Amino acid sequence: MIDILIIGSGGAGLAAALAAKTAGAGVAVAGKAYPTNSQTSMAQGGMNAALGNTGEDHIALHIADTIKSAHGICNEHMVRKMCSDAPKAIAWLEELGVPFSRLDTQSQGIKTIAQRQMGGASAKRACYAQDYTGLKILHTLYDACLKEGINFLNEYFLLNLITEDGTVKGATFLDIRNGEVVQIDAKSVVIATGGFGTLYHGYTTNAYGSTGDGIAAALRAGGAVSDMEFVQFHPTALKHSAILISEAARGEGGYLLNSAQERFVDELKPRDVVARAIFAELERGQGVFLDVRHLGREKLMELLPQEVELCRLHEHVDPLTQLIPIKPVAHYTMGGIDVDDALEVNGIKGCFAAGECSNAKIHGANRLGGNSLLEIIAFGRFAGENAVKHALFARATPADDTQIQKDKAHIAHILMQAHTVNFYDAREKLGKLFYDKVGIVRENTKLHEALDEVSMMQAELPKMGLKDKAKEHNQNLVEFLEFSNTLLLAPAVISAAIARNESRGAHFKRGFEFGDDEKFKKHIVLQWKNEEHA
Amino acid sequence: MKIKVFRSQTNTHQEYTIPGGETTLLKALMHIKATQDATLTFSAGCRASVCGTCAVRVNGKEQLSCSHKVKDGDTVEPLQYHPVLRDLKVDKQPAQKTLLTAAAWLHSFTQAAQNHADEKRSERQTDCILCDSCYSACPVFAVNPEFIGPFALTRAYRYSVDKRETNVKEIIDAVQHNGVWDCTLCGECTAACPKGIDPKMDIIMLRSASVQQGYADPSFITQSFGAPDFGGGFGFNPNTGF
Secondary structure (H helix, E strand, C coil), X not given: CEEEEEECCCHHHHHHHHHHHHCCXXXXXXXXXXXXXXXXXXXXXXXXXXXXXCCCCCHHHHXXXXXXXXXXXXXXXXXXXXXXXXXXXXXXXXXXXXXXXXXXXXXXXXXXXXXXXXXXXXXXCEECCCCCHHHHHHHHHHHHHHHCCCEEECCEEEEEEEEECCEEEEEEEEECCCCCEEEEEEEEEEECCCCCHHHHCCCECCCCCCCCHHHHHHHHCCCEEECCCCEEEEEEEECCCCCECCXXXXXXXXXXXXXXXXXXXXXXXXXXXXHHHHHHHHHCXXXXXXXXXXXXXHHHHHHCHHHHHHHHHHHCCCCCCCCEEEEEEEEEECCEEEECCCCEECCCEXXXXXXXXXXXXXXXXXXXXXXXXXXXXXXXXXHHHHHHHHHHHCCCCCCCCHHHHHHHHHHHHHHHCXXXXXXXXXXXXXXXXXXXXXXXXXXXXXXXXXXXXHHHHHHHHHHECCCCCCCCCCHHHHHHHHHHHHHHHHHHHHHHHHXXXXXXXXXXXXXXXXXXXXXXXXXXXXECCCCCCC | CEEEEEECCCCEEEEEECCXXXXXXXXXXXHXXXXXXXXXXXXXXXXXXXXXXXXXXXXXXXXXXXXXXXXXXXXXXXXXXXXXXXXXXXXXXXXXXXXXXXXXXXXXXXXXXXXXXXXXXXXXXXXXXXXXXXXXXXXXXXXXXXXXXXXXXXXHHHHHCCCCECCHHHHHHHCCCCCHHHCCCCCXXXXXXXXXCCHHHHHHHHHHHHHHCCCCCXXXXXXXXXXXXXXXXXXXXXXXXX
């Protein structure tokens, strides 16, 4: 039995692993791919910390901006913690060797880190490494994990958490390589499995793997989820491929134009506002473009080299001389596993959650750019530390084999299922359904239609057998399990959206265009009534 | 359009027909898996050339599936020098062990004054996405499977030039055996890198650093005095700032 089992090997998982290891615990990190494959690599723009390296800034301003953008439904204590931990988090990354972009100053250490403007921020606050911030943080964390001898279990797909009397005892996994179902016993568990943006398959900036596996597992194990209706749409994804163009493009001075070449919104408003303004333009038949031509070659190649390359490759436009066609697509899921102030999962003792999969209630109804990398580092470490504290007094008796037997039977059953409906078609359909009916602007009639369609899809799940029956390296099976997880979360998102008869942050509903603090200045928390679904 | 894809079970290439028009290889593979053959196995992630998951070889050249635009008649195969697990999916764990061998991390931190020029010293090297393209392209592995290889050496170099590192010697020590001197400086890694990284130049720089630390090219010791081989690969790299 290990001390700390960390599920998910992105930025939050690696930060948790390093923190737990430093605290003296035995750690294993299980992930469905390799550590550096994770969604964290896609974070481009930066990581917020009120260092004031480029103009005046204060932690209090960072807190105020974050609270304002959350539209009244954040946990102010957690926001204060995250924002005041931010300079320490940056200093920690500096010590690990993260290659931040630098200023020409006479200073030392983190005072030399360059900072850029992001939407909704009252100062230049986002520390960055060109437009590869997430990539460079992630890889440096990985190098540090190798240095510390962290034990990685690659290609372990999370099936279920194991609980006894409401306390976590470990988890079961599908070892993708050999097809076996395995049980890992642990005193504490940290879930760091990322968000569920691929619910909007085809209409998301997210990697294929952002399928909410940990959130679904937490629900099945009796944990609670909250704020599921708040899905952030990033204003600027490439029109044809939905590939992300960083907010840094606007932070550095890029414009948004419609077909008439007119600017129509303050580009530096928070993402929810900008995404809705773009959506309105698209609805009246306008094309929408990002214009960075006036920034000039030197600045673009210096600050946004990745964006330039992605535009050329996927959209056939050269941002140096041409407008970039864009559309808003799903980008980040604010909601997730409901956790308390110690990041312990509401409903499962000894189980912690950090990063996009968790809802630590810091982003509220709308996340600020630059706060997600901050969250995975600051709260990833915090989750790791708290998991160690729990492990000190946890019972070291492993769970019995009830869960693993169930999961073995379940996998065997999936491989036996008849194939009459192709789940890849269903995945496309679900993505489009969500973009159209659970998207940027919502309506109750459409939400109800979406809920009906999701229910029908769930009823068809037993017909979606697999064509690939192989035991080893069955990617078809993995993708089916991922799809099942997103489908499990779909009704939670829709029903929370239906219940919230108001507009707040990223959740905007026709017929209820204003906020209703009296009824809805609160979190919608959902939990399964019984454990029969597991 | 027709493409041929390596299938591990039969050890042959299977031909698939995909709709015409511009498409990335990754989209084409996804299309095949979803509509024609669910058993075709490959790895994929971000679609945006940054997660490092989807590298394969197309017509003998390393490519990221998500950025390669398919052409009629393309032949798609798994990376070289990696155990093939199934079809295009390879085992990257042995290759990633080279990061441990190279001890490619920050060994001993000190706070340093850093400026824009310091950022530039390892900007390109830290664009590495660990896609393993360079490893697949490196001919040294055909004769020496224990070679540390390009990406791990580039990463070692990146830390060795970091002003925050006070123990450069430890990094240099780690890349002597099966390391910098085993490279033939052929430049295949540089040609293969989808992020424009130049591991060959990094290896040359590590050799210089090795000499500064008192190491010598082991081939000189056994070589008779003739024309010394300088590797034939000195070039100018604007990133290294000398």
